[in-house]
Amino acid sequence: MMSQRSERRGIHLDQSELLCKKGCGYYGNTAWQGLCSKCWREENQRERQKQIQEDWALAERLQREEEEAYASRHQRAQSQPTITPFSKFEERKTKEKSSKVNTVTKFFTPSAKTPPKKDTTSFDTQSSPSPSSSSSRHPPADTDHATREFIDFLKPLKSGREIFKQCRAFTESMVYKRDMGADELSECVQDFYQNLSDRLQTQFKGSTEHVESVMDEVEKYMMTRLYKEVFCPETTDDEKKDLAIQKRIRALHWVTIEMLCVPVDEEIPEVSDSVVKAITDVIEMDSKRVPKDKLACITRCSKHIFNAIKISKKEAASADDFLPTLIYIVLKANPPRLQSNIQYITRFCNPSRLMTGEDGYYFTNLCCAVAFIEKLDGQSLNLSPEEFELYMSGQASPHWPQGAGASSPGSAALSQVHKRLDLLTGLGERQDRVIEKARQLESDLIDWTDEVEQKVQSVLESFPQETHNPTATTASGTTSAAASAIDSDNVENERLPPPLQPQVFAG
Amino acid sequence: MSAMRVDAKVVMLGKESVGKTSLVERYVHHRFLVGPYQNTIGAAFVAKPIQVGDKVITLGIWDTAGSERYEAMSRIYYRGARAAVVCYDLTDSSSFQRARFWVKELQNCEEHCKIYLCGTKNDLIEGDRSLRQIDYHDAQDFAEEIGAQHFETSSKTGSNVDDLFQKVAEDYNNTAFQYMTEEPGVDLGQKKDSYFYSCCHNN
Ligand SMILES: Nc1nc2c(ncn2[C@@H]2O[C@H](COP(=O)(O)OP(=O)(O)O)[C@@H](O)[C@H]2O)c(=O)[nH]1
Ligand SMILES: [Mg+2]
Numbered sequence: 001m002m003s004q005r006s007e008r009r010g011i012h013l014d015q016s017e018l019l020c021k022k023g024c025g026y027y028g029n030t031a032w033q034g035l036c037s038k039c040w041r042e043e044n045q046r047e048r049q050k051q052i053q054e055d056w057a058l059a060e061r062l063q064r065e066e067e068e069a070y071a072s073r074h075q076r077a078q079s080q081p082t083i084t085p086f087s088k089f090e091e092r093k094t095k096e097k098s099s100k101v102n103t104v105t106k107f108f109t110p111s112a113k114t115p116p117k118k119d120t121t122s123f124d125t126q127s128s129p130s131p132s133s134s135s136s137r138h139p140p141a142d143t144d145h146a147t148r149e150f151i152d153f154l155k156p157l158k159s160g161r162e163i164f165k166q167c168r169a170f171t172e173s174m175v176y177k178r179d180m181g182a183d184e185l186s187e188c189v190q191d192f193y194q195n196l197s198d199r200l201q202t203q204f205k206g207s208t209e210h211v212e213s214v215m216d217e218v219e220k221y222m223m224t225r226l227y228k229e230v231f232c233p234e235t236t237d238d239e240k241k242d243l244a245i246q247k248r249i250r251a252l253h254w255v256t257i258e259m260l261c262v263p264v265d266e267e268i269p270e271v272s273d274s275v276v277k278a279i280t281d282v283i284e285m286d287s288k289r290v291p292k293d294k295l296a297c298i299t300r301c302s303k304h305i306f307n308a309i310k311i312s313k314k315e316a317a318s319a320d321d322f323l324p325t326l327i328y329i330v331l332k333a334n335p336p337r338l339q340s341n342i343q344y345i346t347r348f349c350n351p352s353r354l355m356t357g358e359d360g361y362y363f364t365n366l367c368c369a370v371a372f373i374e375k376l377d378g379q380s381l382n383l384s385p386e387e388f389e390l391y392m393s394g395q396a397s398p399h400w401p402q403g404a405g406a407s408s409p410g411s412a413a414l415s416q417v418h419k420r421l422d423l424l425t426g427l428g429e430r431q432d433r434v435i436e437k438a439r440q441l442e443s444d445l446i447d448w449t450d451e452v453e454q455k456v457q458s459v460l461e462s463f464p465q466e467t468h469n470p471t472a473t474t475a476s477g478t479t480s481a482a483a484s485a486i487d488s489d490n491v492e493n494e495r496l497p498p499p500l501q502p503q504v505f506a507g
Numbered sequence: 508m509s510a511m512r513v514d515a516k517v518v519m520l521g522k523e524s525v526g527k528t529s530l531v532e533r534y535v536h537h538r539f540l541v542g543p544y545q546n547t548i549g550a551a552f553v554a555k556p557i558q559v560g561d562k563v564i565t566l567g568i569w570d571t572a573g574s575e576r577y578e579a580m581s582r583i584y585y586r587g588a589r590a591a592v593v594c595y596d597l598t599d600s601s602s603f604q605r606a607r608f609w610v611k612e613l614q615n616c617e618e619h620c621k622i623y624l625c626g627t628k629n630d631l632i633e634g635d636r637s638l639r640q641i642d643y644h645d646a647q648d649f650a651e652e653i654g655a656q657h658f659e660t661s662s663k664t665g666s667n668v669d670d671l672f673q674k675v676a677e678d679y680n681n682t683a684f685q686y687m688t689e690e691p692g693v694d695l696g697q698k699k700d701s702y703f704y705s706c707c708h709n710n
C-alpha cells in the first residue's frame with residue numbers, strides 16, 4: 001500500500017492540487033482555493049454568515065452610539081421639542097404601508113425578526129482561508145470595508161439607519177434564495193431598488209441626484225455581499241455561454257482591422273497605447289464585484305477607443321467608428337467570463353444607470369459587439385462564404401495572399417513569416433490538446449488505482465473477519481459472500497501445521 | 508469621471524446616410540460640417556440638458572452605427588428608449604420604406620417609446636423642389652396613423668432641429684408627470700428593460 005502511494009506520487013507531480021482539499025473525493029480547483037465546487041460553496045456560506053453577524057454588531061454599535069449622542073443632546077436642550085429622526089421615518093413608513101402594498105416589506109419582516117444574538121467578538125478572522133485566486137481577489141475584509149463605508153455614508157442621512165437595516169435584511173434574505181432562478185433573483189433585486197428609490201424620492205422631495213447617490217451606495221453594499229452567490233449562478237447556463245464566446249473569439253483570430261473597417265492606425269504609438277489600455281480595461285471588468293464598477297471599466301475602455309479613433313482620424317469619433325472598434329477590441333482582448341459579466345450587470349445594475357446614461361450607452365454597445373461576434377459571417381466582413389470557411393477552418397489565412405500575384409519581395413517575406421506564425425499557432429493548439437489528453441489520462445489512472453485500492457481494501461477487511469467468525473457470513477452482503485467462498489476453500493487448511501516462525505540466523 | 512445624470516433615452520434610427528449623426532451634431536454643437544470627414548463628426552452619445560418650463564430635462568441622445576452590417580443589432584439599442592427619432596431622407600424614397608420598418612419594430616417591441624418621424628435634408632428641396640421624393644402630406648398621414656409627431660428638418664440650415672428636440676423633452680416631461688400622478692412610484696418601462704440583453708440575444 002505505502003509503496004503504491006509513493007509510486008503514484010512519482011507519476012503525478014501535483015496530485016494534491018487535483019483533489020478537493022477537504023478530502024471529499026471530488027476534484028478541486030485552484031480557482032476555488034483547491035476545493036471542489038460543493039465544498040467551496042459551503043465554505044462561502046459560512047463566511048457570509050460571519051459577515052452578517054458582524055454587520056449586526058456594527059449596526060447595533062452604530063445605533064447605540066446614535067442613541068447616546070441623542071440622549072446627551074436631548075439633555076442639553078430639553079426645552080426644545082425634538083423628534084428623533086428615526087421615529088419620524090417610522091411614522092411616515094407606517095402611514096405609507098397602509099396605503100400601498102409594498103413588495104419590499106415582505107422581504108423585511110421575516111428576516112428582521114431573527115437577529116443572531118451570538119457573541120460576534122469571539123469570531124476569529126484568522127481562521128478563514130486567505131483567498132489567493134482571481135475569483136476571490138477580494139478578501140472578506142473588503143466586504144467589511146464596504147459595510148463600514150456604507151454606514152459612514154448613511155450616518156448623516158435622516159433615515160440612514162432605516163436604509164441600512166432594510167438593505168442588510170434584504171441582502172440576508174437573498175442568501176437563502178440561492179436556489180431561485182437567475183431571473184427571479186434579478187426581479188427581487190430590481191424590485192428592491194425600485195421600491196427603495198421610490199421611497200427616497202418622496203423623502204428627498206424629488207431630488208433625483210440625491211436619490212441616485214444613495215442608490216449607488218446601496219448597490220455597492222448589496223452586490224459586494226451577494227456577488228459570489230449571484231454571479232454566474234449554477235441555475236443558469238452563463239458558464240456555458242462564457243466558454244462558447246471564448247472559443248468563438250479564439251476561432252476568429254484571423255479577423256483583421258481592414259475587414260471590420262476599424263479606423264484605427266496602430267502604427268501611431270499613442271494609438272497603440274490607447275488600444276492596449278482599452279484592452280486592459282475590458283479585461284479588468286471581470287475583477288470588479290459591483291455592477292457600477294464593471295460598467296466603469298467598459299466606459300474607460302470606450303474612452304480609450306474614442307481617443308484612438310480621434311488621433312488616427314484627426315476628427316472626433318462617431319457611432320459609425322466606435323462600434324467596429326469596440327468589436328475589434330473585444331476580439332483582441334477575449335475578456336474572461338464575458339457573458340457572465342454582461343448577464344450579471346443586466347440583472348443587478350441600477351436600471352436608471354443601465355438604461356439611460358452614458359455608461360448604459362457603452363454597455364449597450366458591448367452587448368451589440370458580442371451579438372455581432374456571435375452571428376458574424378462572411379458577409380459581415382465583406383468576405384465570400386468560401387473565404388470565410390477557409391479562414392475559420394484554418395486552411396487559409398488572410399495574412400498570406402493566395403495568389404503569388406502582386407506581392408512585392410518584402411510582402412513575400414512577410415507572408416512567409418505569417419505562414420510560420422500560423423504553423424506555430426497550429427502546433428501550439430495541438431500541443432494543448434495533447435496536454436489536455438495527458439491530464440485526462442492521468443486523472444483516469446488515479447480513478448482506476450483508487451478503485452482497485454478500494455476493492456482490495458474491502459476484500460482485505462472482510463477476509464480476516466470471516467476466518468474468525470464464519471457464522472456471520474450469511475447475514476452480511478455480497479462481499480462477505482465472496483469471502484465465504486474463499487473460506488470454504490480454506491477448510492482444508494485447518495488441518496495443516498501452523499505456519500513457520502521467522503528465525504534469526506546470526507552470521 | 509462624473510457622468511451626467513440623464514432623464515430619458517432618445518435613440519436615433521434610420522437608414523445609413525439619412526443624416527442622423529448630422530442632426531445630433533447640429534442640435535448639440537450648432538454646426539454642420541461638410542468635407543472629407545462629413546459623416547464622422549459628432550459623438551456617439553450626448554447628454555443634453557433642456558429647459559422645459561421651470562424644469563431642466565436631460566436627454567441622453569443615442570446615435571447608432573449607420574452601416575447596414577450592424578442594423579440587426581439596432582434592436583439592442585432602442586430597448587428602454589422613451590423617444591425615437593426615426594429619420595428618412597426627403598430626397599430618398601427607399602429611406603422612407605426603411606423608416607416604416609423601424610416604426611413597426613418600435614410599435615412591436617417598445618410600447619413606451621414615443622416616435623418622432625423626421626424628414627431630413629430639407630435644404631436640398633428648398634434649392635430644387637424636384638428633388639423631393641416624399642410628399643409632405645403622405646408623411647403627415649403616416650405620422651397621424653401611428654400617433655407620431657412629424658418634422659421636416661435641415662441640419663445644414665438648422666431649420667426645425669431645435670423644435671424637434673424641444674418637443675421630445677416637453678413630451679417626456681408631460682408623460683413623466685402623468686406617470687407620477689396616475690400610479691405613484693411605478694415606472695412601467697423599467698422592469699421589462701432589465702432583461703433587455705437576454706431577450707434581444709435570442710432574436
Ligand atoms: N444638405 C444636407 N446634407 C445633409 C443633411 N444632413 C446630413 N447631410 C449629409 O448626409 C450625409 C450623411 O449624413 P450622416 O449624418 O452621416 O448620416 P447618418 O449615417 O444617418 O448618420 C453627409 O454627407 C451629410 O453631410 C442636411 O440636412 N442637408
Ligand atoms: Mg451616423
Ligand SMILES: [Zn+2]
Pocket residue numbers: 020021022023024025026035036037038039040
Ligand atoms: Zn470537496
